[in-house]
């Protein structure tokens with residue numbers, strides 16, 4: 498019993514239509530799937546991915562991994578505080594151990610998360626059993642329940658299928674920003690036949706299709722759903738931006754009165770506006786953009 502039910506998630510999350518001439522003039526409807534409103538602290542895909550893992554942890558310490566600004570680390574720390582579960586965050590970058598904590602990591606520790614910093618080569622190999630065992634030993638978390646970076650294991654991917662089910666029959670195309678691709682892997686599997694799903698990777702690399710296929714094979718036994726990725730909107734890579742993206746995002750916030758998360762959601766919305774202007778969607782298409790997060794702080 499993890500007490501998850503006491504957290505009262507707002508599910509299904511609301512679907513909100515926006516009036517935006519950049520879509521309307523191409524005969525398109527723009528809908529926002531407000532997963533950012535599911536829970537004040539377990540925001541968006543964090544709820545969908547963490548909830549099944551917190552249940553599986555069954556009260557054990559939860560250890561997980563992330564970079565210095567990881568949304569996933571913050572959400573795991575918040576879940577730990579809310580549910581009374583000990584949490585350990587393995588953070589990329591040994592050098593950070595000797596510096597003042599940034600606001601994101603400070604929030605993690607304020608929520609009771611114990612931080613353990615590791616060097617980058619070790620962090621890169623953290624999925625290898627020997628390395629993982631060594632890191633867990635050093636972090637004094639050998640018996641802990643391990644959630645991978647970004648939270649994207651099979652339980653999480655299956656948890657994200659509900660997002661697709663909630664959208665079934667409500668839109669023709671669904672678009673989502675991708676980091677590890679776990680959320681898209683589940684979402685696409687839950688969509689009704691005939692619906693398509695578009696992923697916008699925020700990291701540079703072009704490796705994500707294979708990762709998503711492998712996540713789907715592990716979670717569901719096969720590749721599933723009609724999904725594609727558009728690799729043009731990463732703006733140089735994770736957390737990178739340009740004056741053009743910043744101006745676009747501020748304008749979007751202004752037009753619609755919606756605070757836009759910068760690392761993922763901004764790139765998704767920019768990509769969708771570009772695709773609408775390029776005529777990538779047939780007239781009459783209802784496009785749902787998943788709002789997977791909220792700005793921090």
Ligand SMILES: Cc1ncc(COP(=O)(O)O)c(C=O)c1O
Pocket residue numbers: 541542568569647649674675676677678679680681758761762789790791
């Ligand atoms: C706000 C937000 N949107 C999207 C994603 C991407 O999720 P995924 O790693 O499942 O692709 C993340 C990553 O955790 C996120 O924090």
